[in-house]
Amino acid sequence: MALFPQIRLRRLRRTEALREMVRETRLHVADLVYPLFAVPGQQVREEITSLPGNFHLSPDLLAKEAESVAKLGIPAVLLFGMPQDKDEAGSGAYDEQGVVQKAVRAMKRAVPELVVITDVCLCQYTDHGQCGVVMDGYVDNDRTLELIARTALSHAEAGADVVAPSDMMDGRVAAIRSALDTNSFHETIILSYAAKYASAFYGPFREAAGSTPRFGDRRSYQLDPANLRQALREVELDVQEGADMILVKPALAYLDVIAAVRQRFHHPVAAYNVSGEFAMVKAAAQRGWLDEAACVLELLTAMRRAGADLIITYHAKEVAGWLKPGAAT
Numbered sequence: 001m002a003l004f005p006q007i008r009l010r011r012l013r014r015t016e017a018l019r020e021m022v023r024e025t026r027l028h029v030a031d032l033v034y035p036l037f038a039v040p041g042q043q044v045r046e047e048i049t050s051l052p053g054n055f056h057l058s059p060d061l062l063a064k065e066a067e068s069v070a071k072l073g074i075p076a077v078l079l080f081g082m083p084q085d086k087d088e089a090g091s092g093a094y095d096e097q098g099v100v101q102k103a104v105r106a107m108k109r110a111v112p113e114l115v116v117i118t119d120v121c122l123c124q125y126t127d128h129g130q131c132g133v134v135m136d137g138y139v140d141n142d143r144t145l146e147l148i149a150r151t152a153l154s155h156a157e158a159g160a161d162v163v164a165p166s167d168m169m170d171g172r173v174a175a176i177r178s179a180l181d182t183n184s185f186h187e188t189i190i191l192s193y194a195a196k197y198a199s200a201f202y203g204p205f206r207e208a209a210g211s212t213p214r215f216g217d218r219r220s221y222q223l224d225p226a227n228l229r230q231a232l233r234e235v236e237l238d239v240q241e242g243a244d245m246i247l248v249k250p251a252l253a254y255l256d257v258i259a260a261v262r263q264r265f266h267h268p269v270a271a272y273n274v275s276g277e278f279a280m281v282k283a284a285a286q287r288g289w290l291d292e293a294a295c296v297l298e299l300l301t302a303m304r305r306a307g308a309d310l311i312i313t314y315h316a317k318e319v320a321g322w323l324k325p326g327a328a329t
């Protein structure tokens with residue numbers, strides 16, 4: 001049996017050309033999805049303090065942003081909306097003239113080939129900040145389903161290519177598929193946030209989206225971070241209900257979940273590199289403690305290695321630059 005000194009694994013690592021040849025995982029700009037935040041009005045462009053380098057944009061400027069994202073080679077965006085007004089039933093979420101609906105129309109008009117994914121949830125639209133209809137202090141699953149399905153349908157009508165429910169209600173994928181199909185949106189794709197955990201890493205996003213719950217938390221519907229098997233049941237059910245793609249969120253502390261989902265299912269898997277994960281690297285880099293490009297590329301490669309096909313990241317535009325041939329990283 002050949003062992004050291006005949007066997008030397010360092011042989012395959014000696015030069016960059018050799019390392020490149022035997023590299024098992026690659027990160028490509030085509031794997032990236034860039035999240036965007038739509039706000040009402042015109043010519044509005046405000047930097048989001050908790051997500052440096054990311055902006056609240058009005059639909060007219062989102063159309064321009066769509067062009068610059070597409071020019072970088074990023075194939076898709078994930079759109080969130082910040083409505084003018086919030087109410088108990090989150091009615092801004094399924095308003096034909098809502099901010100997301102307007103933004104989708106503007107972006108698809110400007111760049112038809114850009115894949116527009118919309119986040120389907122009520123939490124940015126409800127005055128209490130919970131992801132569904134609240135009855136006696138508890139988020140009512142079945143009453144929420146109808147509104148979630150209505151929201152997804154209104155996004156499809158506006159031209160969204162993909163709807164991405166992030167509410168974690170039971171039965172939402174089936175409710176959405178049926179609403180879409182009944183209205184002839186057979187081609188609209190469902191990307192289900194199937195394994196979405198009740199995570200503290202959503203902090204910067206909630207500030208950006210104004211969606212911090214006014215009371216309680218989201219632990220009665222989002223997954224307990226301690227659970228893997230339950231996440232697989234969530235994925236299994238969403239797949240049975242007709243999800244076309246599966247999402248695991250957050251990514252960094254849940255690489256084992258990504259790997260387990262990858263192993264068991266044949267659907268495309270997306271990882272959401274969430275706001276708190278972005279913020280940790282960004283803040284450390286701003287202090288000069290970390291090399292931002294190197295750390296981000298390492299983290300995103302790890303998500304790919306774990307099994308993610310797609311990565312949703314606030315770093316997408318920067319990554320597109322870093323991945324350009326000849327870019328100094």
Ligand code: PBG
Pocket residue numbers: 119121123131166167201202203204205206211218273274275276
């Ligand atoms: C809304 C939603 C959240 C995120 C995406 N969609 C917040 C939450 O569930 O509290 C978080 C995204 C991020 O942190 O980057 N349902």
